Amino acid sequence: MSQYSGPAYTTVNLNGSFNNWCGGCAVMTDPDNDGIFELMVNVSTAAPIEWKYTLDGWNGQENLTPGSACTQTTGQFTNRWLQPSANTVLPAVCWESCTACPSLGSVTGLVRYSNNAQTALNNSTVLLKNALGATVATATSGSNGSFSMNNVVPGSYTLEATTTKPWGGVTASDALLAVRHATGAVLQTGLRLVACDVNGNAAVNSGDALLINRRFSGSIATFSVGSWYFEQPAVTVTSGALTQNISAICYGDVNASYSPVARGDAGLVLLADPAMAHHGALPLALDRDLGLGSLSLELNVPAGLRVTGVRSLVGGELSWHTANGRLRLGWFSAEEVAVQAGQVAFVLETEITRNNDVPGHEWTLGSVAEATDAWAVNHSQVGLRIPSLSAPKAVAYVAPQPVKQGENIRMVLNLDLAATLQVEVRDMLGRTVSSLRQVSVNAGASELNLEGLSTGRYSVLVQWLDGSNQRMNLPLLVR
Ligand SMILES: [Ca+2]
Numbered sequence: 478m479s480q481y482s483g484p485a486y487t488t489v490n491l492n493g494s495f496n497n498w499c500g501g502c503a504v505m506t507d508p509d510n511d512g513i514f515e516l517m518v519n520v521s522t523a524a525p526i527e528w529k530y531t532l533d534g535w536n537g538q539e540n541l542t543p544g545s546a547c548t549q550t551t552g553q554f555t556n557r558w559l560q561p562s563a564n565t566v567l568p569a570v571c572w573e574s575c576t577a578c579p580s581l582g583s584v585t586g587l588v589r590y591s592n593n594a595q596t597a598l599n600n601s602t603v604l605l606k607n608a609l610g611a612t613v614a615t616a617t618s619g620s621n622g623s624f625s626m627n628n629v630v631p632g633s634y635t636l637e638a639t640t641t642k643p644w645g646g647v648t649a650s651d652a653l654l655a656v657r658h659a660t661g662a663v664l665q666t667g668l669r670l671v672a673c674d675v676n677g678n679a680a681v682n683s684g685d686a687l688l689i690n691r692r693f694s695g696s697i698a699t700f701s702v703g704s705w706y707f708e709q710p711a712v713t714v715t716s717g718a719l720t721q722n723i724s725a726i727c728y729g730d731v732n733a734s735y736s737p738v739a740r741g742d743a744g745l746v747l748l749a750d751p752a753m754a755h756h757g758a759l760p761l762a763l764d765r766d767l768g769l770g771s772l773s774l775e776l777n778v779p780a781g782l783r784v785t786g787v788r789s790l791v792g793g794e795l796s797w798h799t800a801n802g803r804l805r806l807g808w809f810s811a812e813e814v815a816v817q818a819g820q821v822a823f824v825l826e827t828e829i830t831r832n833n834d835v836p837g838h839e840w841t842l843g844s845v846a847e848a849t850d851a852w853a854v855n856h857s858q859v860g861l862r863i864p865s866l867s868a869p870k871a872v873a874y875v876a877p878q879p880v881k882q883g884e885n886i887r888m889v890l891n892l893d894l895a896a897t898l899q900v901e902v903r904d905m906l907g908r909t910v911s912s913l914r915q916v917s918v919n920a921g922a923s924e925l926n927l928e929g930l931s932t933g934r935y936s937v938l939v940q941w942l943d944g945s946n947q948r949m950n951l952p953l954l955v956r
C-alpha cells in the first residue's frame with residue numbers, strides 16, 4: 478500500500494470467488510510494516526479464481542484496468558484472475574496494478590528571484606501538486622534557495638511556491654516601463670512581462686502603470702493579482718532524480734530590481750536652496766538640464782510640517798502619499814520631458830504648524846530616490862533643490878499674561894504678509910470656547926480683541942485662509 482493515495486483506511490481485505498466476496502472476512506496483515514500486506518488462503522485448483530484487494534470491507538476497492546495482464550473482465554466487473562495449480566506465493570503487486578510498485582523519485586531545485594543576480598529566495602514554501610490539485614509533497618527552501626522532495630511516486634505534477642517575504646523593488650520607473658511596453662517602445666518578456674499586468678486582465682496598458690505608481694507611492698497597498706508571482710512548472714517524475722528551478726518576481730517590479738538584501742538606490746541627492754518660499758507652496762527643481770521619464774522619491778518631512786498636496790508642473794502621471802512623517806512621490810511620463818536646471822518641476826503644498834522657518838536641510842531622503850530617462854535608465858547623482866519655507870511671521874501674544882478673569886484679551890499680531898485669518902479659542906480639551914472669527918489683517922503690527930474668558934488654560938488657534946492652511950497655536954493663561 479506504499480503508493481496508495483486514496484482516502485484513509487483501517488484494514489486491507491482480500492475479497493474473492495473463494496470466500497464469496499464476503500467483505501470484511503479476510504483481513505490482510507503487514508507484520509514487518511513494509512507496506513506489503515499478506516494473507517494465506519486455501520483455494521481449489523478445479524477452476525480459475527478471481528479476487529480484488531479492498532479497504533475496510535467494501536468501503537474502498539481497487540479500480541483495475543480492463544484488458545491488463547492479470548485481470549479478467551466479466552460484464553461490468555474487472556477482477557484479478559488466476560488458474561491455481563500448486564501451493565504458490567504470488568509476487569507483491571502495487572495497488573490497482575499488475576506489477577510491483579515503481580521505485581520512487583525525487584525533485585530538487587532552486588527558488589530564485591528573476592533578477593540578474595538570481596537572488597536566492599530562502600524560507601519559501603514549495604508544493605508538489607497532482608493532477609487533481611492535491612498537495613502530495615511540501616518543502617521549504619534553504620538559505621541558498623534550494624529545496625528537495627524525496628520519495629515521490631512517479632507521475633505528472635505541478636510545482637508551486639509561495640513566500641511571506643515583503644513585496645518590494647517597485648518605483649515609478651517600473652510604471653514607466655509598463656507604459657512603455659503598452660506603447661510598444663520597450664517590450665518586456667518572460668516574468669518581467671508577467672510583472673506588468675498588475676490588474677490581471679491579461680493585457681498591459683496604462684492602467685497597470687498607474688496602479689504600479691500608486692502602490693509605490695503608498696496610495697494603494699495591494700494589487701488584485703497579489704504581491705508575488707511564482708512560476709508553476711509542470712514536471713514528470715520518474716524513478717530517478719529530477720531538477721526543476723522556480724523563478725519568482727514581485728508584481729510591478731518590471732525591471733526586476735528587487736533584492737531582499739538591498740532596496741532602493743540613491744540616484745538623487747537633496748540640495749538645500751537658500752531661497753525662501755512663502756506660505757506653504759514649496760517648489761522643487763533639479764540642478765541640471767535632463768530628460769525626465771520617471772522620478773521616485775521618499776522624503777522624511779521635517780517636524781512641524783505637513784504635506785497636504787503635490788502638483789506636477791511638467792505633466793505626466795503623479796501619485797503621492799504621506800504616512801508616518803514620510804512623503805512618497807512617484808511620477809512618470811511615457812514621453813520624456815526636457816527639464817531645465819532650476820525649472821520648478823513639482824510643488825509641495827504644505828501646512829506649517831510650527832513658529833519658525835523650515836530650512837531645506839531639514840528634509841532628508843528616505844529609502845528611495847531615483848530619477849530616470851524615458852528608457853528607465855537612472856540619472857546618477859542628480860540634485861533636487863529644496864528651498865527654505867517661511868513660517869508665518871506672526872508675533873502673537875497677549876499682554877500682559879496672565880490675564881484676569883473676565884478681562885478683554887488683547888492679542889498683538891505682527892504679520893510678514895497681509896492675510897485673512899480665522900481665530901478660535903479652545904480649552905485644554907480642544908473645545909471651542911469663543912465663536913469663530915474671520916479677520917483681515919494687514920502686514921505689520923496690529924491688534925485683535927478677544928472676549929473675556931473664565932480662569933483656565935487655553936490655546937488660540939490662528940489659521941491662514943489663503944489656501945495654505947498654515948496655522949499657529951498660542952498658549953493663553955487666564956487667572
Ligand atoms: Ca523595480
Ligand SMILES: [Ca+2]
Nearest residue numbers: 674678680685
Ligand atoms: Ca493589465
